[in-house]
Amino acid sequence: MSSTTGLLAYCRQGFEPELAAELTERAALAGFAGYARAQRNDGHVVFVCEQAQALDRALPWRELIFARQKLRLLAELRGIDPKDRITPILAALAGAGRYGDLWVEHPDSDSAKPLAGLARSFGNALRPALRKAGFLTEKDDARLPRLHVVFVQGDHLFLCVADARHSAPWPLGIPRLKLLPDAPSRSALKLEEAFLSLLDERQREALLKPGMTAADLGAAPGGWTWVLTRHHLRVTSVDNGPLREHVLATGLVEHLRADGFHW
Ligand SMILES: C[S@@+](CC[C@H](N)C(=O)[O-])C[C@H]1O[C@@H](n2cnc3c(N)ncnc32)[C@H](O)[C@@H]1O
Structure with a gap:
């Protein structure tokens, strides 16, 4: 020993x-x-x-x-x-x-x-x-x-x-996260994991409150935007590419076809 x-x-x-x-x-x-x-x-x-x-x-x-x-x-x-x-x-x-x-x-x-x-x-x-x-x-x-x-x-x-x-x-x-079938991309897991590992419960409650706003630059097809809407945030999603229909259907997303560097 x-x-x-x-x-x-x-x-x-x-x-x-x-x-x-x-x-x-x-x-x-x-x-x-x-x-x-x-x-x-x-x-x-x-x-x-x-x-x-x-x-x-x-x-x-x-x-x-x-x-x-x-x-x-x-x-x-x-x-x-x-x-x-x-x-x-x-x-x-x-x-x-x-x-x-x-x-x-x-x-x-x-x-x-x-x-x-x-x-x-x-x-x-x-x-x-x-x-x-x-x-x-x-x-x-x-x-x-x-x-x-x-x-x-x-x-x-x-x-x-x-x-x-x-x-x-x-x-x-390692948080064992399961990719839900309606996640638009595997990137959704990355943001979920970041929320779990970088924030504690109190910080998650304070920073992910329903009604808050977020910007997602380079958002398509919408994995991160989708995660944010699941926390009931309103999201401005910037990307020339398309977002998945069900992400837009949440009613919480404004999709801007623009350059994230100049938005
Ligand atoms: C890896 S994907 C993003 C995946 C997304 N975060 C998700 O969770 O599904 C990268 C995206 O960045 C977008 N993109 C690259 N340069 C950009 C720019 N200057 N402004 C806006 N979007 C950009 C691309 O069109 C592409 O859709």
Whole structure:
């Protein structure tokens, strides 16, 4: 077991250098010394820092641009025996408190995605063992920290902790959004995802109030406009291209065939 302390953050595969740079800069600005450990296409970055708890509080997940999720590192376990992964985890957790939930995950990278099945079955085995050892509540309790077990290989994992109120509420940090059949384009999902990841509930309520107005520049075929109308906003949609009929039929959309740069 290694006593690495610091943060573990997930990112979209390929953005590890950007996330590493962001964590390094944000930590330095907040007055924390540390360094990032990252490998391109690993889908995650470790930021090693001795004052992990204070750094964790100083860098709220929502304020990070490249982090899909940000966790505080408790331990890194390498070379663990695939026949018994539970014993070293219980040993590493000794004295580390009680958790209200368990998520067993893997970074969203090509190399770690095949670990999804292991993560699922291992979670089912670990949960009762954690409860028996008193580390996990019988029922999920969002007031307590959430334990994350993050597999990067079958014999290499990180133990991490997150505060449910200050971390991404989606496993792997990825909101699972379904494209509705009447969405005019797949871009609709991008705006939905941005609203979920960039704004908290209070900000969504304040910024997406029925009756407010929005401009959508380069709007055709109308994915973003459609999302905005679903929040009951009035939208000026600027594009020389056509908008889908059902988007116009909402009665909330003014379609201007104009150049968005000069509108
Ligand atoms: C990728 S599509 C936009 C998709 C749209 N956001 C959605 O959610 O369905 C890009 C659009 O930008 C429009 N466009 C490109 N340059 C523009 C400009 N200068 N002014 C207005 N629209 C422009 C194109 O006509 C095209 O329809």
